[in-house]
Amino acid sequence: MKYNTYHFFFRNLANPIKIKIISALKEKQSSVNELVNELKIEQSKLSHALASLRCCNIVEVKQKGKQRIYFLNKETILPILKIIDKHENKFCKNCPMRK
Amino acid sequence: MKYNTYHFFFRNLANPIKIKIISALKEKQSSVNELVNELKIEQSKLSHALASLRCCNIVEVKQKGKQRIYFLNKETILPILKIIDKHENKFCKNCPMRK
């Protein structure tokens, strides 16, 4: 196949909306509707994004009545984001592309 | 601005060609021509990819005569790839999308 785990995984992290979802779920688990309201992202867009994140086991989901509660698989994501933040501080401070 | 460090950084890692370059440079530093020959990727494609990697300080470059020698900034990349490999083993073993 043409693509691999790196591709699928990092594509999620390259996407601002998916990063927003991850950030929100870092704080607390949420239903789709809660995310819609908190992030002001429309429902189907969110569902598509969540499906993609779920597919890589970046988030997981559990049913609660009619709602589906999404929560973050922190084990992988948190260390990665920490490494990038460090990288940014160390190497990308005066990069002209940013901001 | 619309995009951020996560976007620029992870977009590189989501791209199979750029991952190939990173893997090659993990072994040893190389000139563009060496990469062309080893990876069988055409020169301008490589140059574009290298520019993008350089932009995020994933690789660096030094001049040596007419050649430009690219080398990996291992500090950030190696830990990240290790984390993903672990993630893949733990969570993506029987994912139907892969292979």
Place this chain on the structure above:
DNA sequence: AACATATATGAAATATAATTCATATGAAGT
């Protein structure tokens, strides 16, 4: 079983990124 609410899905439209190709630049040798 009909209905409402919550979420997911598919396909078309749109946006974004990667590739290609022609050409530019830059260093080194003559």
Place this chain on the structure above:
DNA sequence: ACTTCATATGAATTATATTTCATATATGTT
């Protein structure tokens, strides 16, 4: 200063990903 080799760059094309919108499904309620 001209030529060659090594690499970079820009712009048009093509490929891929995201968004949108209409609709489907699933759960719980009456």
